[in-house]
Amino acid sequence: MAVPHNQVLRPGNFSELFSFWGRFPDAVPFAGGTALIRFQDRMLPELPGNILSLEKIEDLRRITRTERYLEIGTMVRLGEIIALGKTVPDAFTGALRGIGGPQVRNLATIGGNLYISGDAAAPMAALDARYELRSASGSRWISAFRFSMLSPGEKQKNRELLTRIRIPLEPWNYTVCRKFVPGGSGGEGGVLIILVQNQKDILTRIQVVFIPSPVSGGESGSGLFMDKDSERFLEGKALPLDRRDAIHYGEQWNSYLRGLGRPDPLLRAKIVNVIETGLLELSN
Ligand SMILES: Cc1cc2nc3c(=O)[nH]c(=O)nc-3n(C[C@H](O)[C@H](O)[C@H](O)COP(=O)(O)OP(=O)(O)OC[C@H]3O[C@@H](n4cnc5c(N)ncnc54)[C@H](O)[C@@H]3O)c2cc1C
Incomplete structure (x- = not known):
């Protein structure tokens, strides 16, 4: 049939x-x-031939x-x-x-x-x-x-x-969430998250993640960026952070992103700037 x-x-x-x-x-x-x-x-959007609506599933x-x-x-x-x-x-x-x-x-x-x-x-x-x-x-x-x-x-x-x-639901002591909107000339955008946990005056955990914005095909084509090596460098350091460590961490992220070849250099510079500025807030 x-x-x-x-x-x-x-x-x-x-x-x-x-x-x-x-x-x-x-x-x-x-x-x-x-x-x-x-x-x-278009006035009438094009939809897939067969649609599985999830609307009624409580x-x-x-x-x-x-x-x-x-x-x-x-x-x-x-x-x-x-x-x-x-x-x-x-x-x-x-x-x-x-x-x-x-x-x-x-x-x-x-x-x-x-x-x-x-x-x-x-x-x-x-x-x-x-x-x-x-x-x-x-x-x-x-x-x-x-x-x-x-x-x-x-x-x-x-x-x-x-x-x-x-x-x-872990307690995070410091959070940064920054959205980068793509420029008019077709530049890239995305979202950067920085999370920091401390116990007394020791930085115990840091998570920094960047995700590029979804592109016209619908999906975010290039995965998610998270540099485990950089995180290890800061974990266990005393707070307030040494300013040189904050700057070094930003430089590590710069090399990590440059090595991946994504995102474009302008957005990479903006991401590194937000990371450095964020960590300098935790410095003396
Ligand atoms: C004007 C506008 C601005 C937008 N701005 C942004 C933005 O800034 N950032 C951003 O991230 N997105 C943006 N979006 C995209 C979109 O709105 C969001 O990503 C939204 O959360 C998608 O959810 P939805 O329920 O509409 O997904 P849908 O359109 O219904 O589905 C999206 C895809 O996910 C699949 N899917 C949905 N639910 C499930 C499920 N439970 N299991 C398996 N597959 C599933 C579908 O098959 C489809 O492939 C924007 C969209 C519009 C129209």
Whole structure:
């Protein structure tokens, strides 16, 4: 029998969803739809042939909080997360506030944003968040960092759905969240997160993450930048930091990004400047 095209499938639970997905393997999950239509300039946007709407799955809308974690279903809208207020780590709220305008944030979901490795993926990696992925055969957890490094093909391979994100609620003593907007001449943009933890006057942990902005193909094409070697250099140092260490850390990031050949030199200089300025605030 010929398979009908142009279906909008509306499963009410996971078992229905995976049964539909088995019958229509090319169906594309549809959350808020804002990334799917972004960068289209026609009156009527072009959508995938078969759509798997996630709208009716209540499990994807749950938010729970324990002493150690905040868990958010992937169909929760960006605006709803911001409205949770102080429960949400500052780095996460900061990145969400920079995504589109209020209308976009009222439609766009966290799952859609993380799937395309959008701006929110930077705080997720910095905060050591994990994502639950569900398929017809079961579920598994993956670190935010590893998920952001997957290529679009690897993400699609097993027909897995992002269902939940789990964010550890550790106290961070110092947070910087900075969005770089691409220039008019087609320069690059992205989000930089700096998180610092200290115990008394010792810097115990630093996480610095940069993610380039999603490009016109929809995905952030070049993964996520996080330099573990630089972090080790500062961990264990006394606070306030020696100014030379703060500057040296910025230089290490400069070499790291130069070695990767991304982002462009102008954006690289801006990133290094924010890192140095941020750390100089912790110096004497
Ligand atoms: C005007 C405008 C400005 C924007 N500005 C920004 C910005 O500054 N930064 C930024 O990061 N983004 C931006 N976006 C892109 C987009 O709005 C956000 O990334 C948004 O969070 C995507 O969520 P969504 O629910 O709309 O995803 P959708 O468009 O529904 O889906 C996006 C992709 O994710 C897949 N998907 C969705 N949910 C799941 C799931 N649970 N499991 C598996 N796959 C899934 C879909 O199949 C699709 O491939 C902008 C968009 C617009 C229209």
